[in-house]
Amino acid sequence: MTEQGLHLADQLPALQIALPLTGAVLCALIDRRGFGWFIATLVSFAMPVISIMMLAQVLTTGPISYAFGGWEPPYGIEYRVDIVNGFLLVLVSLMGAVVMPYARRSVAAEIAENKQAWFYCVYLLCLAGLLGMAITGDAFNAFVFMEISSLAMYVLIALGSDRRALVAAYQYLILGTMGATFYVIGVGLLFAMTGTLNFVDMAERIVAVEQTRPVLAALAFITVGMCLKLALFPLHVWLPNAYTGAPSVATVFIASTATKVAVYLLLRYYFSIFGAAFVFEDLPVTPILLIMSVAAMYIASAVAIFQSNIKRMLAYSSVAQIGYITLGIAEATPLGLTGAIVHLFNHALMKGALFMVMGCIAFRIGNCRLNNMAGIGRRMPITMAAFVIAGLSLIGVPGTVGFISKWYLALAAIENGWWWLAFLIMGSSFLAVIYIGRVIEMAWFREPTGAAAEATEPPLSMLITTWVLAGACIAFGIDSEMTAGVASQAAEALFAGLR
Amino acid sequence: MNEFVSEIIDHYNHWITIFLMVAGLYVVVARGNMVKKLVGLSIFQTSVYLLYISPGKILGGTPPILAEGFEVYSNPLPHVLILTAIVVGVATLALGLGLVVRINEAYGTIEEEEIFEEGEEE
Numbered sequence: 001m002t003e004q005g006l007h008l009a010d011q012l013p014a015l016q017i018a019l020p021l022t023g024a025v026l027c028a029l030i031d032r033r034g035f036g037w038f039i040a041t042l043v044s045f046a047m048p049v050i051s052i053m054m055l056a057q058v059l060t061t062g063p064i065s066y067a068f069g070g071w072e073p074p075y076g077i078e079y080r081v082d083i084v085n086g087f088l089l090v091l092v093s094l095m096g097a098v099v100m101p102y103a104r105r106s107v108a109a110e111i112a113e114n115k116q117a118w119f120y121c122v123y124l125l126c127l128a129g130l131l132g133m134a135i136t137g138d139a140f141n142a143f144v145f146m147e148i149s150s151l152a153m154y155v156l157i158a159l160g161s162d163r164r165a166l167v168a169a170y171q172y173l174i175l176g177t178m179g180a181t182f183y184v185i186g187v188g189l190l191f192a193m194t195g196t197l198n199f200v201d202m203a204e205r206i207v208a209v210e211q212t213r214p215v216l217a218a219l220a221f222i223t224v225g226m227c228l229k230l231a232l233f234p235l236h237v238w239l240p241n242a243y244t245g246a247p248s249v250a251t252v253f254i255a256s257t258a259t260k261v262a263v264y265l266l267l268r269y270y271f272s273i274f275g276a277a278f279v280f281e282d283l284p285v286t287p288i289l290l291i292m293s294v295a296a297m298y299i300a301s302a303v304a305i306f307q308s309n310i311k312r313m314l315a316y317s318s319v320a321q322i323g324y325i326t327l328g329i330a331e332a333t334p335l336g337l338t339g340a341i342v343h344l345f346n347h348a349l350m351k352g353a354l355f356m357v358m359g360c361i362a363f364r365i366g367n368c369r370l371n372n373m374a375g376i377g378r379r380m381p382i383t384m385a386a387f388v389i390a391g392l393s394l395i396g397v398p399g400t401v402g403f404i405s406k407w408y409l410a411l412a413a414i415e416n417g418w419w420w421l422a423f424l425i426m427g428s429s430f431l432a433v434i435y436i437g438r439v440i441e442m443a444w445f446r447e448p449t450g451a452a453a454e455a456t457e458p459p460l461s462m463l464i465t466t467w468v469l470a471g472a473c474i475a476f477g478i479d480s481e482m483t484a485g486v487a488s489q490a491a492e493a494l495f496a497g498l499r
Numbered sequence: 500m501n502e503f504v505s506e507i508i509d510h511y512n513h514w515i516t517i518f519l520m521v522a523g524l525y526v527v528v529a530r531g532n533m534v535k536k537l538v539g540l541s542i543f544q545t546s547v548y549l550l551y552i553s554p555g556k557i558l559g560g561t562p563p564i565l566a567e568g569f570e571v572y573s574n575p576l577p578h579v580l581i582l583t584a585i586v587v588g589v590a591t592l593a594l595g596l597g598l599v600v601r602i603n604e605a606y607g608t609i610e611e612e613e614i615f616e617e618g619e620e621e
């Protein structure tokens with residue numbers, strides 16, 4: 001029995017992918033909606049257990065290397081979990097699990113009955129793709145998983161009830177495929193120069209050819225491709241429509257995981273493969289990323305202020321928040337990187353909570369237009385209180401997670417001697433105050449009218465999951481030891497490199 | 500001068516790759532018809548197949564089977580990778596066309612401009 005247990009523990013990295021893929025097939029074969037939800041919940045609750053066990057193992061004994069199918073790396077595909085992607089796996093799988101209890105009622109309300117089993121099938125495929133992107137130690141395998149998750153995401157978005165969701169999914173398909181193809185061109189050039197696809201092996205071999213033209217071109221292609229995927233301003237055009245059109249559950253899941261995994265892959269290439277010295281000292285990546293990030297923080301936030309659909313407003317806010325993450329990368333110091341990684345986690349929590357609130361409102365009044373939300377805070381006080389907490393967190397009020405990330409980012413800016421940047425980080429929070437404030441004013445300080453007057457609190461399953469995330473915004477904001485601690489270890493590991 | 504010309508001619512496979520890549524991207528950007536955009540996207544993806552496969556072939560090389568008298572082998576890995584990439588490309592194209600069919604049902608057109616005009620009225 002113990003022998004078998006040990007055996008299973010060795011297979012954890014494979015299970016992380018195999019379980020959701022199997023679950024997806026089961027959902028598709030047994031086309032019943034209750035069953036689909038049951039399988040998806042079972043699988044997505046198993047995922048965080050596995051990923052937390054792996055992270056604990058990484059923290060005590062160092063990186064896990066798993067030779068897929070028994071083929072020794074670098075010849076076969078290696079699954080490699082170190083502290084950076086271990087942390088990311090925990091984030092993605094946790095969000096995947098939190099979404100599930102919420103999904104039952106929300107999906108039942110928003111998606112036609114004969115498509116519900118397929119929704120869960122595609123959701124599991126998306127989860128498998130994202131976890132695969134995070135866990136794999138092989139450049140081409142990462143591309144395949146990227147496409148699995150992206151194709152699944154296009155379908156999730158197209159399942160939205162509005163016909164504009166179809167156009168949004170199509171636009172995302174075109175831009176997402178372009179991004180992935182740019183990435184794979186970069187990988188092809190690296191493969192031609194180094195003769196390997198394994199991240200660790202590539203990191204060793206690239207040193208000899210680092211200054212050649214194909215490697216420089218590869219860096220450019222991978223940067224542009226991943227920036228399309230992670231929606232760095234001005235490559236974000238697919239994001240607002242996609243988040244607005246998708247079903248509520250899909251928006252919650254995609255907003256809190258998909259862009260984060262793309263950021264991880266970019267970090268992996270910049271720090272582990274090309275090396276921080278090459279990317280940030282020999283090449284002008286820092287000023288480019290800095291300009292884009294600051295533009296994202298200000299322009300996207302300013303656009304958010306003028307949106308009448310709150311889901312779209314939060315989508316623009318996501319573009320702005322991604323600006324903070326890339327800002328941390330551009331700072332290129334362990335402190336800045338800690339800020340970026342901790343913001344990956346924190347942004348997933350708060351944006352997840354905010355989009356869940358929007359899902360609850362859509363569940364009761366059918367849409368997320370600001371004008372229809374007058375006075376809804378008086379009818380759905382518990383739900384809207386979660387919005388206030390997550391909104392304050394987005395602004396960066398002390399005691400919430402948003403403050404922790406901005407604190408690290410500002411500290412890193414000051415450490416680099418960029419005082420102006422620290423002020424810009426603080427200044428951009430005021431734009432968040434305006435757009436969050438607009439919703440709070442409308443929801444709490446107006447008399448309820450129209451559909452909002454008859455609205456009641458959403459079902460308990462949706463309310464509790466929303467509050468789990470909103471509560472986490474405060475819990476991790478007060479006690480940041482765990483998240484920031486792991487993030488700073490991850491940042492140090494990235495700077496140490498794979499070599 | 501001769502060296503420069505032969506340098507260009509020797510790398511003709513890369514020139515074909517680059518031409519397909521840029522032509523595909525141009526079609527995606529310049530056309531408003533959703534099916535034509537997907538055609539462009541497919542050409543763009545196809546250029547990557549060439550990018551991988553053509554450097555994998557070594558002139559005078561044989562398939563990687565150990566045999567006496569053969570010293571030079573071509574790398575088989577690019578072919579395997581591109582087999583996967585072709586499958587990904589087919590899946591993307593199929594999903595894209597599926598979406599275009601649904602868009603045509605919902606809007607009655609597949610021209611982007613007309614769809615955006617309708618979108619503004621809503």
